[in-house]
Amino acid sequence: MALTDDAIAKIRSMIQSGELPPGTRLPPEPQLAAQMGLSRSGVREAVKVLESARVLDVRRGDGTYVTSLAPRLLLQGLGVAVELLRDDTLLEVMEVRRMLEPMATGLAALRMTDADLDELGQILQDMRAAAGDAEKLIQFDAAFHHTVVATTGNETLTSLLDGLSGRTLRARVWRGLIEGNAAHQTIEEHHTIYLALRARDQLLAQASALLHVNTSEAWLRTVLGATSSDR
Amino acid sequence: MALTDDAIAKIRSMIQSGELPPGTRLPPEPQLAAQMGLSRSGVREAVKVLESARVLDVRRGDGTYVTSLAPRLLLQGLGVAVELLRDDTLLEVMEVRRMLEPMATGLAALRMTDADLDELGQILQDMRAAAGDAEKLIQFDAAFHHTVVATTGNETLTSLLDGLSGRTLRARVWRGLIEGNAAHQTIEEHHTIYLALRARDQLLAQASALLHVNTSEAWLRTVLGATSSDR
DNA sequence: CGCCGGCAAACGTCCGATGTCTCTATAGTG
DNA sequence: CACTATAGAGACATCGGACGTTTGCCGGCG
Structure with a gap:
């Protein structure tokens, strides 16, 4: 239960630290997977969680972006x-x-x-x-x-x-x-x-x-x- | 973007309606997938989202359960x-x-x-x-x-x-x-x-x-x- | 009666393939 | 030259299957 949750934590901390400011586009899923050392499936689960929390905005056919992080979201x-x-x-x-x-x-x-x-x-x-x-x-x-x-x-x-x-x-x-x-x-x-x-x-x-x-x-x-x- | 989100909504509404009270064990992932008409991958993403929201409790090797739904969670x-x-x-x-x-x-x-x-x-x-x-x-x-x-x-x-x-x-x-x-x-x-x-x-x-x-x-x-x- | 080992069930992870949608650049047209 | 239609590439969506790991349970043994 570590891999996917680690990925979630990593992405979140990258956002919190300012490394990924609002509006930033994340690397494509395969690349993100390689970068964090897990399969694409795991990355997708992590991204989905952050998307449901309105932290990420996934646009099909385009890419995944960091939201504005506004309180409303x-x-x-x-x-x-x-x-x-x-x-x-x-x-x-x-x-x-x-x-x-x-x-x-x-x-x-x-x-x-x-x-x-x-x-x-x-x-x-x-x-x-x-x-x-x-x-x-x-x-x-x-x-x-x-x-x-x-x-x-x-x-x-x-x-x-x-x-x-x-x-x-x-x-x-x-x-x-x-x-x-x-x-x-x-x-x-x-x-x-x-x-x-x-x-x-x-x-x-x-x-x-x-x-x-x-x-x-x-x-x-x-x-x-x-x-x-x-x- | 509909399938997985539909699954999330379905499970959530089943819980909200009382059909799946706290402590209930969900069907195994393959069965749940068949029941909701999507692949196991999609189900896993849905479950992961609800797990991150502390709505579901996934126990490896055992099964997936509805949490107590306590405010604290x-x-x-x-x-x-x-x-x-x-x-x-x-x-x-x-x-x-x-x-x-x-x-x-x-x-x-x-x-x-x-x-x-x-x-x-x-x-x-x-x-x-x-x-x-x-x-x-x-x-x-x-x-x-x-x-x-x-x-x-x-x-x-x-x-x-x-x-x-x-x-x-x-x-x-x-x-x-x-x-x-x-x-x-x-x-x-x-x-x-x-x-x-x-x-x-x-x-x-x-x-x-x-x-x-x-x-x-x-x-x-x-x-x-x-x-x-x-x- | 209690301990221990093995089996079956269930989740965790990975891989590869295919579908579908977006954006963009390009070629064509008026 | 400006605008439009289109083809291609890139990226996410979904699927199916395979294998590893963990857990719970049950039967056998001491």
Whole structure:
């Protein structure tokens, strides 16, 4: 189990050391294989792993390149990881969001531009119009929070929170919200956050975001409780 | 580029759907290949990717099994991702830690047991004894923060913060601290956090953790500034 | 009852061949 | 001269088979 993993480590360390800066093209697979002392098969496995981590970008017929290594890419894996977490750990994820999202929203209140606010207002309007359509609600909900956090200008923070709010997790919460006739109330929570942001009120934005996450957590608890008692 | 990626998606979705619960043994590679309609090579690449994500556990001579899917495993990849981030995004990571770590430390103040406090005290003592030895300081520093956050009982939170405080990042900060003769002061910051935790004072713990992260960030800025002006 | 050796199963690695896609340079055309 | 179509080379995608190594298990032996 050493050869392929060694290759992974070697390539990774070459990138980390700056020997292979973003955008660099790697040698062809056969040459890379010779260079690292293993067969082409092993190299392919190593490259595939790094490709799945968005560290390498393999272009068929062309070559293999080092990606930009932007946080948006490297932290993308967090999302798929969260999707695989078991139900009983989803509450842990919620607890993290409970800490992070209010802080991020508060920070956004300080950094948000008028254009950002207009975009948010539009999303809010879309959300209201989509009431009843679970699929769209989930989509606009994701867009709303993503937009808010993105205005902090911190791509790492944005990617992290995006990953923590995985699609499945979000879908479950909304399922609970809709079945519990709480969708309308939740949409209004977004409005409250919007108002706080528009007022550039950091503390208010923070508080309203916390309330919102808390609502989500409560409904997630309901959904999880219901499914576990189904057995 | 479809076959292997399809296989990855298939296996992942089988796990997510509960069809392959933690601990399950997958069919042998040749059989899995037939089942998914591709060669053994492709299956191996897919399995390797999921193994690197700590989703599968491949035991040579035995078989391939689904891991426990614990957050500690699945979120491990965050660490290697952070290690690959470019210098200019490390400040973004610090900003996230600035939000998350104080909250986590504050929470720890509420949940910490006497045994946890004793362990922390021991680490603090070790840290003081190691003054001057950068390697040990880094190690005890990591142990200190890990222990604090671990007492929250939130494994997801712990894994996340562990990943965000990658070894390389920590090493750089301590390099700055030592060269700037600020190591002693930083050790005392740990003591301050410890006292707040011992007093079960959430707000004080939160504040002292924020100060501490801020110090780290300042020294990271120094280190980054120095290296970039080296050119 | 416990230890030990051998067998079978499964993963690790390698090799060679063929398919398919991209990019590029080149020849041809208007 | 500029543009376009095309052929070729280069590179990844996939396959099939072979052989080595490790592990787990089971039966035999002391």
